[in-house]
Amino acid sequence: MTNKDFDVVVIGSGAAGSAASWLLSISGNYKIACLEQGNFPNSSEYPTNFFDWESRLETNYSFNPKKRNTWADYEIDDSESPIKVANFNGVGGSTVLFSGHFPRLHPSDFRTKDVDGVGENWPIQYSDLEPYYDLSDQITGVAGLIGDPAYPGIKSRLLPPVPLGKIGERIAYGLNKMSWHWWPSYSAINTKSAGGRPSCINLGPCNTGCSQGAKSSADVAFWPQSLRNSVSLFTSTRATGFEMDKLQRKITGLKYVNQEGESGTFRAKIFIIACNGIGTPRLLLATKTEKFPDGIGNNSGHLGKNLMLHPLAYLEGTVKDDISSSVGPHGCCLQSQEFYETSKDREFKRGFTMQVLRSPGPLETARLGIRRKTIKLGPSFHHDFYSFFNRTISLSMIIEDLPEFHNSVYLSSNTDATGLPIAKIDYKLSKNTKEIIKFALTKGRELFRALDVKETLAFAPVSFSGWHLMGTARMGDDPQDSVTDKFGRIHELENLYIADSSLFVTSGAVNPASTIQALSLFIVDNIVEKLGGKKHV
Amino acid sequence: MSRILEEFLDFLIPVGQDNSISGSRVWNRLGKRTTIEHELLNFLEQKILNTEHTYEDALQLLEVSNPILCSSLTEALLEDYFEHPEVKTRLSQNHPAPFPIGYKLPSTDWSILEPVIVRSESTQKRK
Numbered sequence: 060m061t062n063k064d065f066d067v068v069v070i071g072s073g074a075a076g077s078a079a080s081w082l083l084s085i086s087g088n089y090k091i092a093c094l095e096q097g098n099f100p101n102s103s104e105y106p107t108n109f110f111d112w113e114s115r116l117e118t119n120y121s122f123n124p125k126k127r128n129t130w131a132d133y134e135i136d137d138s139e140s141p142i143k144v145a146n147f148n149g150v151g152g153s154t155v156l157f158s159g160h161f162p163r164l165h166p167s168d169f170r171t172k173d174v175d176g177v178g179e180n181w182p183i184q185y186s187d188l189e190p191y192y193d194l195s196d197q198i199t200g201v202a203g204l205i206g207d208p209a210y211p212g213i214k215s216r217l218l219p220p221v222p223l224g225k226i227g228e229r230i231a232y233g234l235n236k237m238s239w240h241w242w243p244s245y246s247a248i249n250t251k252s253a254g255g256r257p258s259c260i261n262l263g264p265c266n267t268g269c270s271q272g273a274k275s276s277a278d279v280a281f282w283p284q285s286l287r288n289s290v291s292l293f294t295s296t297r298a299t300g301f302e303m304d305k306l307q308r309k310i311t312g313l314k315y316v317n318q319e320g321e322s323g324t325f326r327a328k329i330f331i332i333a334c335n336g337i338g339t340p341r342l343l344l345a346t347k348t349e350k351f352p353d354g355i356g357n358n359s360g361h362l363g364k365n366l367m368l369h370p371l372a373y374l375e376g377t378v379k380d381d382i383s384s385s386v387g388p389h390g391c392c393l394q395s396q397e398f399y400e401t402s403k404d405r406e407f408k409r410g411f412t413m414q415v416l417r418s419p420g421p422l423e424t425a426r427l428g429i430r431r432k433t434i435k436l437g438p439s440f441h442h443d444f445y446s447f448f449n450r451t452i453s454l455s456m457i458i459e460d461l462p463e464f465h466n467s468v469y470l471s472s473n474t475d476a477t478g479l480p481i482a483k484i485d486y487k488l489s490k491n492t493k494e495i496i497k498f499a500l501t502k503g504r505e506l507f508r509a510l511d512v513k514e515t516l517a518f519a520p521v522s523f524s525g526w527h528l529m530g531t532a533r534m535g536d537d538p539q540d541s542v543t544d545k546f547g548r549i550h551e552l553e554n555l556y557i558a559d560s561s562l563f564v565t566s567g568a569v570n571p572a573s574t575i576q577a578l579s580l581f582i583v584d585n586i587v588e589k590l591g592g593k594k595h596v
Numbered sequence: 597m598s599r600i601l602e603e604f605l606d607f608l609i610p611v612g613q614d615n616s617i618s619g620s621r622v623w624n625r626l627g628k629r630t631t632i633e634h635e636l637l638n639f640l641e642q643k644i645l646n647t648e649h650t651y652e653d654a655l656q657l658l659e660v661s662n663p664i665l666c667s668s669l670t671e672a673l674l675e676d677y678f679e680h681p682e683v684k685t686r687l688s689q690n691h692p693a694p695f696p697i698g699y700k701l702p703s704t705d706w707s708i709l710e711p712v713i714v715r716s717e718s719t720q721k722r723k
Binding site: 110114204223227241243259260261262263271386387420421422425429448 | 607608609610612613651652655670671673674675677678679683684687689697698699700701702703704706708709711712713715716719
């Protein structure tokens with residue numbers, strides 16, 4: 060049993076925890092600890108270092124925690140959800156495997172109740188986060204282009220956009236023909252050397268880990284500086300619960316166990332939870348006291364509720380000519396937000412972002428084709444294969460997921476090896492979501508027709524797409540229907556904060572990493588002020 | 597390698613129009629492939645030898661009667677094929693040592709965005 064004393068303890072080192080630890084480390088002479096249940100990823104082990112990289116996709120750096128199955132990969136029962144959890148547990152969290160999409164929420168996303176009569180309003184506005192989006196872009200290194208009509212206010216200095224390549228130019232032509240909005244993706248990818256990291260050489264599959272370090276995952280964007288600034292990073296260390304003072308107004312300690320079996324308590328003035336939309340409610344729900352019989356911070360009954368997962372609708376088709384569609388960063392090409400906002404002409408509220416994906420490498424193309432029976436072994440093999448390889452166009456539509464009380468994370472009666480209850484998720488697509496999906500697929504098909512693309516596959520929701528885990532400890536002004544205040548502090552406690560995507564009140568229809576980091580920086584900047592320091596923004 | 601096995605692998609991935617690499621040439625014969633090979637040979641001897649069945653029939657029978665073996669065979673054969681240096685070269689994939697070398701994306705002429713900007717400006721004016 061070991062006790063460790065710090066000023067601030069951050070739990071989790073994903074996008075939120077990394078940003079939080081970094082800002083604390085540059086804001087004063089604080090003694091900071093960050094706990095991470097995984098290890099520091101070793102980029103020399105990423106699949107793209109190897110000639111047989113496509114065979115290595117489903118190994119230690121698979122996005123499926125059940126396939127990795129390491130000590131860090133806590134069990135999540137997602138059998139009651141059509142969308143399965145995809146993640147990475149290690150320093151940098153899921154950004155290690157993300158595609159690098161880094162768009163912001165729209166101002167309207169913070170006021171959906173006022174604007175469209177659905178969801179809930181955030182207690183903060185886009186303008187509150189804007190300087191933190193800029194700060195996050197600056198430390199991360201974001202490629203993009205100023206002037207996007209969908210984001211007229213972006214003032215960040217951006218790196219040059221990721222080139223569209225032949226596939227992007229083809230789609231852009233179609234989008235122009237349809238008179239729809241589009242813009243090159245905002246990408247956490249170095250398109251020129253920045254932050255001590257090299258320019259991207261287009262290895263392609265960013266979502267297997269970037270072996271050259273050009274993708275700005277949180278482990279490479281934040282941690283070199285945070286470690287230089289003496290943040291104590293405890294890897295392979297899992298938080299297991301909290302200790303409180305007698306009045307149960309303050310957290311006095313965080314209990315932990317590490318992979319070697321050592322256990323003990325971290326003591327600090329401030330505790331910040333950044334364990335994502337499942338890990339955060341799990342940890343809080345697992346600590347029950349007399350004052351919090353249903354888990355810490357759950358007096359409103361909203362802890363673990365309102366889970367949003369961003370269902371994806373997927374449409375794939377082929378063109379007759381070679382458009383080098385497998386070349387370039389997999390996820391980051393271009394996006395259209397023509398149908399992002401609510402329209403009175405449509406049956407549903409809110410909307411979606413259409414993203415163009417680059418297609419997989421040759422082995423994965425053949426694997427998928429055989430699984431889907433579009434490629435056959437035998438005399439037609441080569442003909443079938445070349446109908447798809449470098450000729451495939453994939454559209455991924457991120458659907459706005461509105462908060463629904465019944466979509467939730469709760470604790471199973473089963474426990475894992477460290478004694479923590481296993482998290483279960485119960486998630487169903489709402490009627491509004493289903494309507495958006497239907498509409499998104501229709502619009503994708505219209506685009507395909509304009510481009511003479513032959514549709515080969517369409518489905519929704521994509522099963523293993525539960526990367527975006529949001530909403531399960533939402534912020535709000537009213538303690539009756541929210542878990543934290545607008546500064547991420549749990550209503551009933553003086554020194555326990557949340558800084559991750561579980562705070563999201565609505566999901567928007569964009570990848571959340573940019574907002575997670577901006578929100579974490581906003582929360583920590585206010586904590587710095589509370590600690591007597593000077594705010595960064 | 598027995599002739600029947602060789603012929604079946606060459607049926608699954610025949611020589612393409614622009615190369616001479618077929619299934620039997622890339623088949624690795626090591627590790628888990630030894631077991632696959634043994635099981636497959638048994639299957640082919642039972643279903644093909646002394647019958648009127650073609651290799652196409654054999655593949656269909658394999659899919660139905662032993663989907664696990666079929667799936668293992670497919671995965672192993674595809675890996676061996678697409679990781680063969682000659683196939684990689686033909687597909688413009690990277691060569692080993694040093695690997696990876698990446699790709700160059702041609703730079704984009706961003707005037708392609710003009711219609712988006714013009715449309716946005718005219719919408720703003722209408723407002």
